[in-house]
Amino acid sequence: MGNVLSDVKQTVIEKNDADELLKVKQYLRKWGRVQQICGEHQVRIVQYNRLLERLEQNKCKMGAEEKERIEKSYKSSIQNMVRNIEELNWFANRMERIVGQLDPEEEMLIRMYYGREASINTICMRLCIGRSTMFRIRDKALKNLLKIMEGEKMEGETEDED
DSSP: OHHHHHHHHHHHHHHHHHHHHHHHHHHHHHHHHHHHHHHHHHHHHHHHHHHHHHHHHTGGGSOHHHHHHHHHHHHHHHHHHHHHHHHHHHHHHHHHHHHTTSOHHHHHHHIIIIISOOOHHHHHHHHTOOHHHHHHHHHHHHHHHHHHHHHHHHTTOOOOOO
């Protein structure tokens, strides 16, 4: 009976570890997309500013209340995007600090795999390693990142849950 209970506990531990590693991968994917997302937000901000200019030019063609409502909506959207860019930049800086704590080989692999979204073959060629070695290094790096992130949570930092 002791072996069954031990097996169940081990299965639960492995499931929790897998869930935590999945979160680490999600954070790394988000970190890799931050620059693209911020660029898209900046394009939308420019578009909203152009719409605001056109709204000002066409103000005599609409009522004051309608103009004010539309203007308020555009400005609110701009503020939300600016806030989102700031949050993404904070997140990216935090991830940079965390990834920077890895061993150099692990850090380089993580930056290539998640930050630059390089292909597996490209990573293997650049690091002069085989595929199985690449995955072993990546898995070790993910576990080390999980430990680093857990350590930071213990120091009082809150985790971004996007």
